Amino acid sequence: MKTLSLRRLRPGEWREEAQLIAQSTNAWYQASGKPAIFTGDPGQCEVFCQVYEALDPGCCVVAQDTQTGALVGSCFFHPRSTHFSLGIVNTHPEYFGHGIARKMLDEVIGLAERAGKPLRLVSSAMNLDSFSLYTRAGFVPRMLFHDMLLPDSKRLPKPDPRVRPVTAADVAALVVLEQELVGIERTKDFAYFTENALGIWSGSVWEEGGEIGGFLFAVAHPASNLLGPGVARTQEIAAALLATERQKHPGNPVFLVPATCTALLQTLYSWGARNCELHVAQVRGAWQEPLGVLFPTFLPETG
CATH class of the missing domain: 3.40.630.30 (Gcn5-related N-acetyltransferase (GNAT))
Known part of the structure; x- marks a missing residue:
C-alpha cells in the first residue's frame, strides 16, 4: 500500500x-x-x-x-x-x-x-494465517497449550494451605524462580501486578518451608478475563495455584496449560474444565526448554 x-x-x-x-x-x-x-x-x-x-x-x-x-x-x-x-x-x-x-x-x-x-510470542494455533505469518518470519513453534475454561468451580478441592496471596515483598523471589524455570526476566511486570494501580490484578504463591515453588497472577476486566502469567515447579503445585485463583476469580477466566502436562490436564478435566482453543509458543532466536509448568497469558503478553 x-x-x-x-x-x-x-x-x-x-x-x-x-x-x-x-x-x-x-x-x-x-x-x-x-x-x-x-x-x-x-x-x-x-x-x-x-x-x-x-x-x-x-x-x-x-x-x-x-x-x-x-x-x-x-x-x-x-x-x-x-x-x-x-x-x-x-x-x-x-x-x-x-x-x-x-x-x-x-x-x-x-x-x-x-x-x-530473541523475540517470543504466543499465537493461536487455529489461525493459520497468523501462524504462517510468524513461521515465514523465522519463528519456530516450541510449545502447544490448551486454552481452557472451568465454568463451574463446585468441584474444586479445598484450599491448599501452602498457597497464599502474593505481596510486593515476593517480587524478587518470583523473578528468580521464573529465570530458573523459563530463562526470562520480568521484574517490572511482577511489580506492576502487585502494585495493582488499576485494581484488576490478583495473585497467589505456593510456599513451603520458606521456599516459593510457584506463582500465578490473574486479571479480571471486561476486556480481559484470564489466569496467568505464572510458573510452577510441579504439576501438583500448578493445580493448587489454579484452584485458588479460579476460586476467587469473579468471572469464568481462560487459562493456558502446556499440552505435555498430562497429569495436570486430567486433574482439570476432573474438575469440569473444557478446552476452548489452542495456542502455540513461538520463538525467533534462542530458546530454553522450560522446566516445570508455564502459564502464558494475553494481558500482558510479556513472556
Whole structure:
C-alpha cells in the first residue's frame, strides 16, 4: 500500500486503538464461525493501552492510512533484559491481505535483532494465517497449550494451605524462580501486578518451608478475563495455584496449560474444565526448554 506509513501509537489515539483491537479480533473469530471475543463497549479494550503503555511507553507500532488518517494496524512489543515479546497484533478487516501485519512485525524483528535478543510470542494455533505469518518470519513453534475454561468451580478441592496471596515483598523471589524455570526476566511486570494501580490484578504463591515453588497472577476486566502469567515447579503445585485463583476469580477466566502436562490436564478435566482453543509458543532466536509448568497469558503478553 502506497498510502501506508508506520509510526508509534500516540496517547490521544487510545480510543481509536481500542476500537481497532475489538473490530479486528471479532472479525477473525466471526469469520471462523465463532462468537465475538469482545461483546461490550469497544472502549473497554483501552485496558490494553493502559497496561502496555504503563509497562512499555512508546512500544506500539501502528500502521496509518495516510489518505484517510485512520489507524489500520497495530503491534505492541515488550523489551525485557532477556528477550523481546510480541503483544497483541491487529489489522483492520478492510485492510486484510495487504501485508500490513508483516510490515509491523518486520519493524519489531529489527529492534530485537539490533538488541541481540530473541523475540517470543504466543499465537493461536487455529489461525493459520497468523501462524504462517510468524513461521515465514523465522519463528519456530516450541510449545502447544490448551486454552481452557472451568465454568463451574463446585468441584474444586479445598484450599491448599501452602498457597497464599502474593505481596510486593515476593517480587524478587518470583523473578528468580521464573529465570530458573523459563530463562526470562520480568521484574517490572511482577511489580506492576502487585502494585495493582488499576485494581484488576490478583495473585497467589505456593510456599513451603520458606521456599516459593510457584506463582500465578490473574486479571479480571471486561476486556480481559484470564489466569496467568505464572510458573510452577510441579504439576501438583500448578493445580493448587489454579484452584485458588479460579476460586476467587469473579468471572469464568481462560487459562493456558502446556499440552505435555498430562497429569495436570486430567486433574482439570476432573474438575469440569473444557478446552476452548489452542495456542502455540513461538520463538525467533534462542530458546530454553522450560522446566516445570508455564502459564502464558494475553494481558500482558510479556513472556
